[in-house]
Amino acid sequence: MKSKLQIDPSQMINASLLFFITTAVQIGVGIYGFQSTLYKEAKQDSWISVILIFLAAHIVVFVMFKTLKMHESDDIYGIHLEVYGKFLGNFMNLILVIYWGVVQFAIIKNYTEVINTWVFPFLSPSFITITLLILVIYTFTGGLRVMIGICFFSYILPLWILIVLVYPLEYTNVNYLLPVFTTDFISLLKGAYSMTFTIIGFEAFNVLYPYIKEKNKAEKYVHLGLLSTLSIYLFVLLISLTFFSGDQLEKVVWATLTLFSVVRFPFLERIELITICYWMLIILPNICLYAWSSYRGVIRMVNITEKKFIIIFAALVFIGSLFIRTRTQVDTMTTYFGHFAFCLIFIYPFFLYIIAKIKKIFSKQRAKKNTSN
Numbered sequence: 324m325k326s327k328l329q330i331d332p333s334q335m336i337n338a339s340l341l342f343f344i345t346t347a348v349q350i351g352v353g354i355y356g357f358q359s360t361l362y363k364e365a366k367q368d369s370w371i372s373v374i375l376i377f378l379a380a381h382i383v384v385f386v387m388f389k390t391l392k393m394h395e396s397d398d399i400y401g402i403h404l405e406v407y408g409k410f411l412g413n414f415m416n417l418i419l420v421i422y423w424g425v426v427q428f429a430i431i432k433n434y435t436e437v438i439n440t441w442v443f444p445f446l447s448p449s450f451i452t453i454t455l456l457i458l459v460i461y462t463f464t465g466g467l468r469v470m471i472g473i474c475f476f477s478y479i480l481p482l483w484i485l486i487v488l489v490y491p492l493e494y495t496n497v498n499y500l501l502p503v504f505t506t507d508f509i510s511l512l513k514g515a516y517s518m519t520f521t522i523i524g525f526e527a528f529n530v531l532y533p534y535i536k537e538k539n540k541a542e543k544y545v546h547l548g549l550l551s552t553l554s555i556y557l558f559v560l561l562i563s564l565t566f567f568s569g570d571q572l573e574k575v576v577w578a579t580l581t582l583f584s585v586v587r588f589p590f591l592e593r594i595e596l597i598t599i600c601y602w603m604l605i606i607l608p609n610i611c612l613y614a615w616s617s618y619r620g621v622i623r624m625v626n627i628t629e630k631k632f633i634i635i636f637a638a639l640v641f642i643g644s645l646f647i648r649t650r651t652q653v654d655t656m657t658t659y660f661g662h663f664a665f666c667l668i669f670i671y672p673f674f675l676y677i678i679a680k681i682k683k684i685f686s687k688q689r690a691k692k693n694t695s696n
Contacts, residue, residue, distance in 0.1 A: 330533055338540040340471055341528060344612070345548025347474035348524030350555060351609045352433040352602075357521045357556075358563045358578040365514030366569065367499065368506040370560055372514030376522060377553040379515070381546060383672050384525065388542045390676045391532045393683055399529035400623045406679050416620045422667055423617040425660055426523065427610050428640050431455055432653050434606055435644070441580060442596055452644045455603070455610070456637040462611045463633045467534065470615060474608040481605055484598055485555065488562055488579075490586045495565035519669070520661040522556075524609060525549060526668050530616045 358369070365372040394402050399419065404412035435451045443451075462470060506514075528535075528545055535541045563578045575581055583595035591597075618632050647656055 334467060334534060335536045336468070336471055336531075336534055338535050338537040338544050340475065341531070341535070341541055341544040342548045342551065343475045343478045344471065344527065344531070344608075345525050345545050346551045346555075347477045347605070347608045348527055348612055349522050349548075349552040350477075351524070351606050352430055352437065353521030354556065354559060355433075355437060355579050356575075356577040357518060358560060358567075358572055359575055360517045361514050361560070362564075362569065362572045364517055365511050366506050367501065367564060368504060368511060369514055369564065370557060371504075371506070372511050373518065373553065373556050373560055375511060376515035376518040377549055377556075379669060380522060380525060380549055383669055384528075384542065384545050384549065386672045386676050387526070387529060388545075390672065390679050391529065392538075393679055395538070396533060398531075398533050398619060400620045402675070402679065404623070406675070406682055413624055416623055418667075420617045420620040422664070423613045423620075424636065424639070426664075427613040427617075427636075428643055429520070429657055429660055430606055430610055430613075431640060432644060432647060433657070434602070436650065436653055437577065437580070437599060441577075441599055448644070448648065449641070452641055456641060458603075458607060459610050459614060460633050460637055462607060463614055464630060467615060470608055470611045473604075473611070477605045477608050481601065484601070485558065487586055487594060487598070488559065488582060491562060491566050491582050494585065495562065497565055499565050499568060500561075516665065517661075519665045520657055522552065523664050523668055524612075527612050527616055530619050 361369045361372060390402065391397075391399075394405065397405065400416045403415040403419075406412065407415060431452055434455070435448050438451050439446065439448055462473060525545065525548070528541065532538070532541065559579055562582060563572065566582060567575065567578065572578060580595050580599065583598050584593075586594045588594070614633060614636055617636065618629065621627060621632060647653060
């Protein structure tokens with residue numbers, strides 16, 4: 324397959340949409356219960372760990388864009404082919420394809436578990452998985468612009484959910500945040516590391532980059548998207564830290580959903596059930612963009628249509644869901660995948676940039692020699 328992309332102008336998107344895409348792919352099932360794992364590591368200073376992991380994300384985004392700007396017409400898959408060659412490049416592309424697939428699978432499994440636990444305890448997990456995959460197939464076949472549109476609405480429409488979280492503030496105790504700055508730096512780093520699976524997704528612009536019209540503005544909007552996501556996670560975390568005591572926060576599995584469960588309106592009870600069902604609109608663009616990112620890598624290696632790919636992809640996700648069912652299995656999968664994601668998203672971009680930069684320098688020197696000869 325060719326390494327250079329030929330993009331139809333009708334498929335190009337405005338750089339400003341990267342703001343909504345970045346936030347949409349980072350707000351998913353992880354926000355339901357990130358507080359417990361984070362608190363176990365960083366205690367009442369957990370908010371510092373959140374700032375640290377997002378600071379690291381900003382640095383990684385800067386490095387990723389430095390690499391992309393060296394290859395204006397390529398995505399990450401094309402860069403791999405150019406930097407590593409056909410064999411090693413396709414191998415790295417295959418790793419990315421698998422990575423996107425596992426992310427999609429992890430989101431579906433975690434959301435299915437939440438549905439089974441909070442809403443429909445007797446409903447078959449397979450039925451929920453199939454329902455989600457049908458929505459993914461339908462949205463995916465609509466094309467990239469449809470998926471981007473859903474990212475926009477998944478950011479705008481659920482803003483009322485954050486407003487609802489203001490309600491538990493009357494039961495909070497600010498003293499739970501004290502004493503401040505007592506957690507050692509290593510524990511803060513461990514807390515930040517535990518957030519890896521929760522905030523991944525911003526790396527999707529590595530595949531979207533060739534589709535952006537104003538490439539000179541793209542990086543700015545990704546950074547703004549990261550700041551937006553940071554503010555949302557800090558808002559939810561600070562409410563959780565002041566609502567729950569330390570012992571409670573370490574034991575509760577889905578702290579955010581528990582916060583919703585205390586909200587009561589005269590005309591509506593069990594608002595957490597509504598938010599859980601509404602959350603399908605939020606995770607849908609996540610899953611679709613991950614599937615699309617996988618597809619962009621697969622077509623570098625084999626000729627396959629979008630419809631065939633998404634049906635095969637959905638079938639593999641469904642088969643995998645039959646083998647991972649229990650909460651322990653889901654937690655184990657998420658933990659191990661978080662380790663892999665950290666290496667791929669927060670470490671590998673620096674290595675790729677160095678290799679690409681060295682190759683660029685040698686290419687320029689070789690071109691100068693050829694010109695002089």
